[in-house]
Amino acid sequence: MDISTWRKLRTQRYTLLALQDLPRKEELLDGSVRLIRDSACREAPAPSTPSCGISWLYPRLDNPIYLGGQVRVHSSLWKTRFVDWIILEDVTFRQASSERLRCLVANGGELASQLLPEHHTTVCSWIRHTFESRRVIILNLVKGAKSCVHLSFDLWTASNGFHFIGIVGHFVDSEGNKRDVLLGLPRLIGPHSGENMASYVKDVIDQYEMGSKLGYFMLDNAKSNDTCLETLAWWFPMDIGRRRLRCIGHIINLVVRAVIFGSNVSKFEAELRGATDEFSFDIWAKKGSIGRLHNLAAYIRRTDQRRQTLRRLQTEVVADDAIFTLEIVVDGKTRWNSIYMMIERGMPACPCHLCHLCRPFADTGSAILALDLRSAIELYQSRWEKSKNDPDHRDISKNFLNAADWAELARFHDFLKPFYILTKTMEGNAGRPGAEGGHGAVWETLKTMDYLFLKFKQAAEETRFEEASHFKSGIDCGWAKLEDYYIETDRTPVYRAALALHPSYGYDYFERHWKIAMDRPQWYSDMQTAVGSLFDKYVRQAEVETQAEAVLFEDEDDKMEAGLDEYSSFGKRSIHSLSTQRKKVKATSELDLFQTRPIYSQDLDVANPLEWWSRHQLEYPVLYRMALDLFSIPGMSAECERVFSQTKKMITDERNRLAPKVIEADQLQKHWLMRGLVV
Numbered sequence: 163m164d165i166s167t168w169r170k171l172r173t174q175r176y177t178l179l180a181l182q183d184l185p186r187k188e189e190l191l192d193g194s195v196r197l198i199r200d201s202a203c204r205e206a207p208a209p210s211t212p213s214c215g216i217s218w219l220y221p222r223l224d225n226p227i228y229l230g231g232q233v234r235v236h237s238s239l240w241k242t243r244f245v246d247w248i249i250l251e252d253v254t255f256r257q258a259s260s261e262r263l264r265c266l267v268a269n270g271g272e273l274a275s276q277l278l279p280e281h282h283t284t285v286c287s288w289i290r291h292t293f294e295s296r297r298v299i300i301l302n303l304v305k306g307a308k309s310c311v312h313l314s315f316d317l318w319t320a321s322n323g324f325h326f327i328g329i330v331g332h333f334v335d336s337e338g339n340k341r342d343v344l345l346g347l348p349r350l351i352g353p354h355s356g357e358n359m360a361s362y363v364k365d366v367i368d369q370y371e372m373g374s375k376l377g378y379f380m381l382d383n384a385k386s387n388d389t390c391l392e393t394l395a396w397w398f399p400m401d402i403g404r405r406r407l408r409c410i411g412h413i414i415n416l417v418v419r420a421v422i423f424g425s426n427v428s429k430f431e432a433e434l435r436g437a438t439d440e441f442s443f444d445i446w447a448k449k450g451s452i453g454r455l456h457n458l459a460a461y462i463r464r465t466d467q468r469r470q471t472l473r474r475l476q477t478e479v480v481a482d483d484a485i486f487t488l489e490i491v492v493d494g495k496t497r498w499n500s501i502y503m504m505i506e507r508g509m510p511a512c513p514c515h516l517c518h519l520c521r522p523f524a525d526t527g528s529a530i531l532a533l534d535l536r537s538a539i540e541l542y543q544s545r546w547e548k549s550k551n552d553p554d555h556r557d558i559s560k561n562f563l564n565a566a567d568w569a570e571l572a573r574f575h576d577f578l579k580p581f582y583i584l585t586k587t588m589e590g591n592a593g594r595p596g597a598e599g600g601h602g603a604v605w606e607t608l609k610t611m612d613y614l615f616l617k618f619k620q621a622a623e624e625t626r627f628e629e630a631s632h633f634k635s636g637i638d639c640g641w642a643k644l645e646d647y648y649i650e651t652d653r654t655p656v657y658r659a660a661l662a663l664h665p666s667y668g669y670d671y672f673e674r675h676w677k678i679a680m681d682r683p684q685w686y687s688d689m690q691t692a693v694g695s696l697f698d699k700y701v702r703q704a705e706v707e708t709q710a711e712a713v714l715f716e717d718e719d720d721k722m723e724a725g726l727d728e729y730s731s732f733g734k735r736s737i738h739s740l741s742t743q744r745k746k747v748k749a750t751s752e753l754d755l756f757q758t759r760p761i762y763s764q765d766l767d768v769a770n771p772l773e774w775w776s777r778h779q780l781e782y783p784v785l786y787r788m789a790l791d792l793f794s795i796p797g798m799s800a801e802c803e804r805v806f807s808q809t810k811k812m813i814t815d816e817r818n819r820l821a822p823k824v825i826e827a828d829q830l831q832k833h834w835l836m837r838g839l840v841v
Contacts, residue, residue: 326806
């Protein structure tokens with residue numbers, strides 16, 4: 163070891179003394195180590211050469227005390243240095259107090275000063291090295307899956323301008339656990355075309371050797387996704403119409419946008435993209451009460467002075483007794499859920515609606531008043547005057563809301579509330595422990611659509627004899643869009659089969675809702691045909707596997723019976739041939755047996771369908787295989803969105819030069835660690 167290296171290690175050791183309460187060892191030039199055990203109090207020597215350019219941050223510790231060979235740093239000094247690190251490195255308070263950091267400091271020991279990397283490239287190297295070793299664990303997890311491996315993928319643009327494609331696998335592992343695993347997050351170079359996307363998806367499929375296990379694809383409604391599957395079919399032959407599933411969240415989104423904006427949403431969005439700020443107000447104003455609320459909210463939120471005025475008016479409305487005030491919410495352009503939140507914020511708030519805000523004041527004895535943002539907005543309108551110094555030069559009075567507007571907004575709010583709740587429900591993770599195959603699974607798609615169908619039917623009956631209005635026309639447009647997606651779901655039997663195999667629903671659900679409540683008897687008949695056809699496919703697959711096993715056993719029998727008398731064995735049935743015949747008879751009747759089985763009270767509310775099928779796999783072996791595939795499919799591509807939400811925490815303005823490969827290695831390991839897949 164040369165003198166410069168020795169000095170650097172020596173400097174690091176003094177830098178970390180504030181973080182360690184351990185015996186101090188000194189490494190000599192020959193590589194040996196001696197323990198400093200001065201019994202007398204003495205001043206620690208200063209490092210001879212500053213290291214890493216931060217000696218100003220961690221100066222020599224003043225008068226540390228050595229007792230029994232251990233350095234005792236004053237707690238106040240240690241805390242000061244710790245706070246300095248948090249402040250100067252912008253460390254979050256949760257990170258500074260995390261259990262992992264405490265564990266690292268406590269268990270680092272004397273090696274910590276030698277193991278800590280001196281350069282950021284070392285950290286990158288470590289991350290990529292651990293990624294390669296951990297990916298082998300995930301590879302084996304995927305290869306051992308009991309079900310097909312279904313994929314969901316989506317595109318995302320990071321703050322540094324890079325485009326990434328997140329690829330998530332959904333399956334039941336060898337132990338019967340539902341898994342949603344991030345398999346790839348490569349940077350997408352080139353166009354966002356389906357052909358280009360397919361090459362990246364294929365790479366991930368090949369990396370995890372799951373070409374023979376490919377199941378269904380849960381994707382949004384972008385045309386590029388159709389092209390992507392068509393391209394993948396060249397490498398992995400598949401019936402695209404049956405394998406391509408549509409995210410229920412995107413279905414709800416398109417249906418509600420039709421309710422709010424009418425039949426030609428694309429034209430409306432195109433007009434907004436090319437409009438000036440002044441003209442966009444005029445475009446929104448044509449959308450009835452929702453458009454006027456949008457314009458009013460955008461106007462108020464544009465300056466802090468206007469927001470302060472609205473806060474002051476809220477306090478005035480409740481006679482200065484308001485503990486807190488609410489901000490008016492402006493929608494995210496044509497994102498329907500943000501429009502719903504904008505309307506909801508404008509509605510009078512009931513105590514239950516604000517319970518999460520009131521909870522901190524529960525023990526103060528103060529009277530919590532239900533805030534009424536609507537009254538404050540109306541007061542704002544009545545006192546508004548166009549300022550001569552207004553840079554917008556806009557007459558916002560054209561967008562003032564009257565009683566009829568508020569009544570229509572209330573109708574929109576009440577009608578859209580179930581859509582909002584169901585969207586959040588379907589965003590749930592059906593792979594979480596205790597709810598495998600529960601909320602967020604594909605079996606809920608048709609149930610969700612049927613529930614919304616009845617809401618549309620009820621609203622259409624209520625508005626049947628009303629005069630034309632934005633709300634009435636929106637109901638017609640949204641209902642038509644929903645029925646379009648019933649046609650799309652008919653292209654694959656998966657949606658119907660998943661609900662038919664749920665222990666709490668089965669064929670009874672379709673008979674009660676499709677055949678009776680919705681008056682669609684043909685839908686019910688088509689459902690039985692589709693589910694039966696899919697079941698037959700699994701029957702044939704089971705027969706092939708059984709025959710292969712029978713041939714194997716017959717070969718063993720032939721060897722054992724070779725010495726037996728030919729006449730005595732002539733014409734006898736073998737155990738294996740009898741087993742094959744019985745399995746075939748049983749398989750062809752399993753679906754009927756399941757649908758006509760006695761229903762017990764515990765079957766009326768099954769939260770975990772995968773667990774139910776695991777307990778009944780011996781009774782319905784073929785249906786069990788079918789259930790594994792169906793109940794491992796998500797109802798939405800929401801996991802991709804969760805991945806992107808986590809990744810944006812890594813790609814910030816200060817870290818916008820991270821290599822895409824490092825980002826992928828980091829985020830995949832983060833996903834695996836958070837789900838306990840690797841250690």
